[in-house]
Amino acid sequence: MHLTPAREKLKAQFVDQLGAESWTPAWESVLAYHPPDVFLSSLKLLAVPATKKHLEPKIQHLISLTVNASSLHLHVPGIHTSIALALSAGATKEEILEVITLTSTVGIHACNVGVPLLVEVLKEEGVGDVGLGKGAWGNERDGSMDPRQGEREALKEKFVKKRGYWHETWEDFLRLDPEFFDAYLEFSSAGTWEGGVLEPKVKELIYCAFDAAATHLYQPGLKLHMRNAIRYGATPEEIMEVLEIATALSLHTLEVATPILAEHIK
Secondary structure (H helix, E strand, C coil), X not given: CCCCHHHHHHHHHHHHHHCHHHCCHHHHHHHHHCCHHHHHHHHHHHHHHHHHCXXXXXXXXXXHHHHHHCCCCCCHHHHHHHHHHHHHCCCCHHHHHHHHHHHHXXXXXXXXXXXXHHHHXXXXXXXXXXXXXXCCXXXXXXXXXXXXXXXXXXXXXXXXXXXXXXXXXXXXXXXXXXXXXXXXXXXXXXXXCECCCXXXXXXXXXXXXXXXXXXXXXXXXXXXXXXXXXXXXXXXXXXXXXXXXXXXXXXXXXXXXXXXXXXXXX
16 A cells, blocks of 8 residues: 655654554555544544553453454454553463453353343342242241252352452342352463462453443443552552553544545555
8 A cells, every 4th residue: 555755754753653564554544545633633642651661561451352352343354453562561362362261251241231120120020029029038027037048158159268358239130049159260261260370460450351342331340440559559640541552442443434435545
């Protein structure tokens, strides 16, 4: 693709600020077809975290990988670029695999959102005293015991031991289906909270990234994992940088759509 001398200078500016591995054919199309101010403003958006580096470059690229690889986005070109940049910045295969595994847990938010709504509906419809019928939770009125309470308490202790926290949002999920709760606990811990190589603070920042992304915007999880990250030592600047990197998702519209336009008009 031919670039004018003026646009070649803009390309050089991009490479100087973000690195040669950040330059892709998609950005070549953006530079060639869009007005220069669109390209420059996009570069400025990307350059702020890349310049400030409150998070080291390796962690920045792992955060970017999270946003790209989330099942809510699956931006394949971005996955390629983020992995290449992370490796170049010193990330290991094990670190990248752990990010992928952590990011794969986003689907549990179907339960995090759905269970409270289900409990509300059950209460409104008079199904059970607490939210589940047939006495499976015991009876709040007569004080009878939940026959599976011991099992649930053991699972709660297991969660806290593996994950390092507990939140009230897990309570109804655990009561409604302890087997699935246990299965999720194993899935969300394997290769990450058990035997993982990333420090807990980084794991929590990974969760913040896919919760904050515009494809998800899961506010309860974002607040929870911000709190966890701070308790593990994250600074406000580091968390802000995660949000800035997640904001770069906006640019994927330019990166994907512009080359398609170029194919149709060439």
